[in-house]
Amino acid sequence: MTCDELRPDYLPFALGVLEEPERSELRSHLDRGCETCAAGLREALAWEFAMGAAVEGPEPPRELRSRILAVAQGRPERRWNWFAAGLSAAAVAAAAVILIVYQAAGSRSGAEAAALREALDLIQAPETREVTFGQGQPTPPRGRVFFRPSGVLLIASHLPPPPTGKTYEMWIIRGGKPAPAGLFRSDAQGDAIHLYRPVTPPTENDTVAVTMEAAGGVTAPTSTPVIVAPL
Amino acid sequence: MLLLILAALAKDESGLLVRLRRRDPQALADLYDSYGAIVFRLILRMVRDTGTAEDLVQETFLRVWNRAAGFDAERGAVGPWLLAVARNRAIDHLRYRGRRPESNIDLNETEHPALFADLRTQPHYFELTRHVSRALAQLAPPQREAIELAYFEGMSQTEIAARLDQPLGTVKTWMRRALQQMREALGGAA
Numbered sequence: 001m002t003c004d005e006l007r008p009d010y011l012p013f014a015l016g017v018l019e020e021p022e023r024s025e026l027r028s029h030l031d032r033g034c035e036t037c038a039a040g041l042r043e044a045l046a047w048e049f050a051m052g053a054a055v056e057g058p059e060p061p062r063e064l065r066s067r068i069l070a071v072a073q074g075r076p077e078r079r080w081n082w083f084a085a086g087l088s089a090a091a092v093a094a095a096a097v098i099l100i101v102y103q104a105a106g107s108r109s110g111a112e113a114a115a116l117r118e119a120l121d122l123i124q125a126p127e128t129r130e131v132t133f134g135q136g137q138p139t140p141p142r143g144r145v146f147f148r149p150s151g152v153l154l155i156a157s158h159l160p161p162p163p164t165g166k167t168y169e170m171w172i173i174r175g176g177k178p179a180p181a182g183l184f185r186s187d188a189q190g191d192a193i194h195l196y197r198p199v200t201p202p203t204e205n206d207t208v209a210v211t212m213e214a215a216g217g218v219t220a221p222t223s224t225p226v227i228v229a230p231l
Numbered sequence: 232m233l234l235l236i237l238a239a240l241a242k243d244e245s246g247l248l249v250r251l252r253r254r255d256p257q258a259l260a261d262l263y264d265s266y267g268a269i270v271f272r273l274i275l276r277m278v279r280d281t282g283t284a285e286d287l288v289q290e291t292f293l294r295v296w297n298r299a300a301g302f303d304a305e306r307g308a309v310g311p312w313l314l315a316v317a318r319n320r321a322i323d324h325l326r327y328r329g330r331r332p333e334s335n336i337d338l339n340e341t342e343h344p345a346l347f348a349d350l351r352t353q354p355h356y357f358e359l360t361r362h363v364s365r366a367l368a369q370l371a372p373p374q375r376e377a378i379e380l381a382y383f384e385g386m387s388q389t390e391i392a393a394r395l396d397q398p399l400g401t402v403k404t405w406m407r408r409a410l411q412q413m414r415e416a417l418g419g420a421a
Binding site for chain 1: 256259260263264267268269271272273275276284285288289292293296310311314315317318319322363364367378381382385386387388389391403404406407409410413
């Protein structure tokens, strides 16, 4: 076959859908170094690329990037599937809570949505550790604290909405000294999610505590903690 | 969005390919930052399932990571190669899932790195991406459908002819005209 006869086959070949005998014919031209067919194929390959690059749709999950890099470097794979990742049922439930909030984030500010994505990332991170609080206690609240060097995530339930003029304040207690770790409120169902980015990485000798304080927060706790979670 | 894609594609890839061949992990991260979203959207468009798309995106990047040594860093265009690998992974999945009979076409041939040598010298390499949506929209519906069945589902011309209940020769004519019309549309837009 001549190059002119093969011209209609450049695009099907580039798309991988050209059938025999045309495919072998075109392949033989390319193998012979036929510049006419090579140029035609380059144009078709450019179209193939452009069609793919022009597809619109959602962004990939942020976690996918770290998952691919981890596998490429031979580290254990951390899947978006939390159970497959070996996370506890409670962690899965906690992540589900965040996801529910996150999926409603369309009406939230960009900063809030970013914080929720960061919370999800923190739960998924290989180095993240978790502790529970409130389990076995006669009265709630109950929940979990996830922490790694760059973040501390508190997820609590049965936390009564604070009265007017009051708010919850989290503390990182180190060496007996509490340091402010951000303000937050619980919702009408008593659920609360609070992400704190510490200047100094938390350690296993620290304790996370929560007190109810005046709106605007204070520099040292003034009430009995409602949550105490040794890390 | 398209401008962002173009900006990402405009990066000089030769250094990136050199680092990929050295198996520099940061090179893989850079490659993902440039093309991860494009690859994900393409695969999702084809398989229509987020979880499956994530798995296939991972397969795509790892395949490129493991085969970068065979790529000519001085001549190759990594973006087109990456998308060809991505598309082939998705087509393999569609075939494996049994939506339709197994094809006798070897997709691996279309992702051989040598095919993408010198593609960066293609005059309208970036212009193509900018105008491809409009060019496709200008195609007659049967031509566009034939192209989309070939591209997004990996159907051979015989399979397309059967799907559309048209003679094989008609489908071949459509595809030939489609490429010609896209070329003309680009010429008018550039």
